[in-house]
Every structure is written in C-alpha cells, then in structure tokens.
Amino acid sequence: xxxxxxxxxxxxxxxxxxxxxxxxxxxxxxxxxxxxxxxxxxxxxxxxxxxxxxxxxxxxxxxxxxxxxxxxxxxxxxxxxxxxxxxxxxxxxxxxxxxxxxxxxxxxxxxxxxxxxxxxxxxxxxxxxxxxxxxxxxxxxxxxxxxxxxxxxxxxxxxxxxxxxxxxxxxxxxxxxxxxxxxxxxxxxxxxxxxxxxxxxxxxxxxxxxxxxxxxxxxxxxxxxxxxxxxxxxxxxxxxxxxxxxxxxxxxxxxxxxxxxxxxxxxxx
Amino acid sequence: xxxxxxxxxxxxxxxxxxxxxxxxxxxxxxxxxxxxxxxxxxxxxxxxxxxxxxxxxxxxxxxxxxxxxxxxxxxxxxxxxxxxxxxxxxxxxxxxxxxxxxxxxxxxxxxxxxxxxxxxxxxxxxxxxxxxxxxxxxxxxxxxxxxxxxxxxxxxxxxxxxxxxxxxxxxxxxxxxxxxxxxxxxxxxxxxxxxxxxxxxxxxxxxxxxxxxxxxxxxxxxxxxxxxxxxxxxxxxxxxxxxxxxxxxxxx
Numbered sequence: 001x002x003x004x005x006x007x008x009x010x011x012x013x014x015x016x017x018x019x020x021x022x023x024x025x026x027x028x029x030x031x032x033x034x035x036x037x038x039x040x041x042x043x044x045x046x047x048x049x050x051x052x053x054x055x056x057x058x059x060x061x062x063x064x065x066x067x068x069x070x071x072x073x074x075x076x077x078x079x080x081x082x083x084x085x086x087x088x089x090x091x092x093x094x095x096x097x098x099x100x101x102x103x104x105x106x107x108x109x110x111x112x113x114x115x116x117x118x119x120x121x122x123x124x125x126x127x128x129x130x131x132x133x134x135x136x137x138x139x140x141x142x143x144x145x146x147x148x149x150x151x152x153x154x155x156x157x158x159x160x161x162x163x164x165x166x167x168x169x170x171x172x173x174x175x176x177x178x179x180x181x182x183x184x185x186x187x188x189x190x191x192x193x194x195x196x197x198x199x200x201x202x203x204x205x206x207x208x209x210x211x212x213x214x215x216x217x218x219x220x221x222x223x224x225x226x227x228x229x230x231x232x233x234x235x236x237x238x239x240x241x242x243x244x245x246x247x248x249x250x251x252x253x254x255x256x257x258x259x260x261x262x263x264x265x266x267x268x269x
Numbered sequence: 270x271x272x273x274x275x276x277x278x279x280x281x282x283x284x285x286x287x288x289x290x291x292x293x294x295x296x297x298x299x300x301x302x303x304x305x306x307x308x309x310x311x312x313x314x315x316x317x318x319x320x321x322x323x324x325x326x327x328x329x330x331x332x333x334x335x336x337x338x339x340x341x342x343x344x345x346x347x348x349x350x351x352x353x354x355x356x357x358x359x360x361x362x363x364x365x366x367x368x369x370x371x372x373x374x375x376x377x378x379x380x381x382x383x384x385x386x387x388x389x390x391x392x393x394x395x396x397x398x399x400x401x402x403x404x405x406x407x408x409x410x411x412x413x414x415x416x417x418x419x420x421x422x423x424x425x426x427x428x429x430x431x432x433x434x435x436x437x438x439x440x441x442x443x444x445x446x447x448x449x450x451x452x453x454x455x456x457x458x459x460x461x462x463x464x465x466x467x468x469x470x471x472x473x474x475x476x477x478x479x480x481x482x483x484x485x486x487x488x489x490x491x492x493x494x495x496x497x498x499x500x501x502x503x504x505x506x507x508x509x510x511x512x513x514x515x516x517x518x519x520x521x
Binding site for chain 2: 085092138142159160162163166167211215216220221222225226227235
C-alpha cells in the first residue's frame, strides 16, 4: 500500500466520525466504556474457546449497521493489521499438539484451536476499536477519556497526536514527492536517503513543536488544556451501556451457540 | 490611553550562538497607530516581533507595554495586552476544532463559560468564520486557517495586535479579505511583511530594519515610495506605485 493511499484511508476514518447517526450521537464516554467492556469480555474467554465467541460479532456488526459505516472498509483495515495476530499465534499448532476432537471423527491439534481463538479475538477487538474511532470524533474520545479520569497530560498528548498527524503526514508526503521527482530507477538510493529524510522530518518536527509551544504560551497556556464542554449522560447512553454490558456478560457466562443448538435439538426431538 | 503604548528603548538581543540580531532598537508606538515593519530576509523582523510579547527577552535595553516593563515575571500580563498572530497558521491552530482553538485563550484568561462563548462567537463573526466553528483545523483551506488564526488572538481582546506575514501564501481574494479585516480593527497594529502593498493599505507608519537596526521610520506612503531606500533593503516599490501599464508585458 502506497503512502498516499494509507493517508487517504486514515482521512476517511476521520471523516466517517463526523457523520450524524444514532451511534455517532451517543456520548463518547458510553462508547468508550462499552468498547472497553467488550475488549475485556473478549479476552477473558479461555484460550480454546472459538464457538462461544462468535455471538459477540453481533456488537461490531450492529454498530457498523446503525452507524452507517461501510463494513468492507473496516474489514479491510482489520486484515491490514492481522499479521500481528498471525505472528503471535502461528507457533501454537506446532507446540500444542494434543489431539482434540472437533466433530465426530475429525480431530486436530489443540494448537490450531487456540490459534483460531486468537484470530477471532483479534478480529473482534480490532473491529470494535476501529468502529469506536469511526463513530466518535477523536476529540470526543479524548474528552471522554479525560472525564473518565485519564491524566490531563496524557489526553493533551493524544489531542496533539491527532491534530498534527495530518500535518506531519502531509509534510512527509511533500518530501517523498520531492525525492521521487529527482530519483530515477533505483528509488533515490533507498535506505540511506530514507534515513536522512526521517532525520529531516524529525528536526522540522522539533522546530514546529517549539513554534507551537510559543503560540500556546502567547495565549496564556499554563499546563492544562481547558475545555468547556459539559456533556451529561442521557438515558439513551445509559441504555446503550447497560444493553451492551448485559449482552457481553450473557455471552461470557452462557455458551450461546451450544444452548441454541440444544434448544433446537430439543424442539426437533 | 497610555496602556496602549509600546516602547522599545535601545533593545539589543544576542542569540545563544553569538549572532547579534538586534543592535539597539528604539521606537515608540502610541494608541491606535498602525505600523508596518519591513526589511530584507534576516534583517531581524521576526526577532523583533518575538520581543513584543516576551517570547524572547532583550539582552540589554527595555521593552515597555503600557506601564508594564517586560520582565520574566510580567510576561503573562504582557501577553494579555499584546496578541501575536504567527506566520504559519498550522502552528497557531493546535486544538482539535476551530471553536476549541478560539476558546483556548479566553479560557486561559479564566473567563466564565458564557463570556468565553460570547467572545468566541464575536471573534469568529469578525473574521467571517462563524460557519467553521465545529470544523477541525486540518479540514480548512489556507485562507480560512489565516482568518481563524486571527480570531484566536482577537478573542483575547488584546490592546495591541502583532502580525507576522498575515497574508503570506494566500490567494489574492483571501489576501484582500485579510486586508479588509485588518483595516476594521481599531487596535494598535504592528504588521511585519514583505507584502509592501499590504503595508501600504493597512499601515500609516512604517519602520525599515536592516542588520538589527532601524534605518528609517516615518509615514508609510513616503517610505514606501522611496525607491532608493527600498532597493538598499532588498525591497522594491509596491506594485501599486510602480505605475506599470497593464499591457507592457515582462520587462527586460
């Protein structure tokens, strides 16, 4: 994936977060809390669990549907970061070779099952995190985290990361374009030039940081970024959090697919 | 009103690397004056501006704003009186939305939320950027960024407005609207720029800086029509004073 394509993907995620849907209108805190609960619920499943995790996909699917977020776009992003999860789990099938029966007459090594479990958990948590960002403006998430008690310094760092990410990427893009324009064939001598470009960008960033800090001081900055938004949680936010939380607990405590299977079996029998 | 005075008395400044950037600058700017600062690249304009709100402190000499001498301890007070709009709006706009950015200064002044909202509204209205209130700065055009950068400073209601190249890299229409905007302020104004037409349109008085010293100080109309003085300072006559017929084509 080229640099510019990656940038436009990021910009798209950002633009999605400024839409106006039921999900976008929820209080950022409610969404942050629900997403965290979701992540905790997912990772708390035992490592050989695959089937019981599947009902949890309902959460990201619902958020994407109600938030009018294109599922394909999110799926592509999940696949793009999937190598991390693959590397973490790829040796499980080799080291954990005890045989387990998964269906009458079919058995695989336990490692394959834990590998599958890792991939499912990964897909669940990453898609939920991406959807949180796609349905909540980044400043909203930061305000939510601050109101939930995250230290001010940390939140300021996140805000600056968001504000200057785009500026930095555009600057890098200009430098890369200038290099490409004057390098023929062997892409501007590769690594050595690349290292220098990174160095230049770093120096420019430091200088910019100084100018920004100057501008902040000029407007009376004294250590904390003030905010005047006073959002209050509405009943709909509470309902959302409770429903989501209840659903996660249900999925965690009751093996939903097996139960449904037994119920259906009961009806048939 | 004496609190709108800005006085430099024999101000000298030496950067830590030994470069002497200001070599004895003396001037007095009184209430409501509009002053342009021009000079070649590296003449010391930016260094001079950075002294006006105490970003840099003079190595020797004195800067006084109103009755307050510029010292390390008085910097917060000076910064309330002197608003500086920096050249690059991306450095000036650091908050996630336009509204938050304009509110940053007033909130730091400790104003109650209602007053802050009023000031933000008024500042954005003055620069014609009310509609941008909820946008993130990285989605704005260059002209919009400049307008908002000016709003962030006027929201603090400074006595003196200082601007470094307010119209650099703007398209002609945006530049024109920035000029209109500057003319609508009745603050004391100090504008450093290479855009001599802008200085001519906005400022009544003009200072010329060369090698860290003032080489001319007088009426803008006179100084900016002195072709020899301008040429000595790597400048040239403002285009409006060049009297060049429209069809002449490139000169050789």
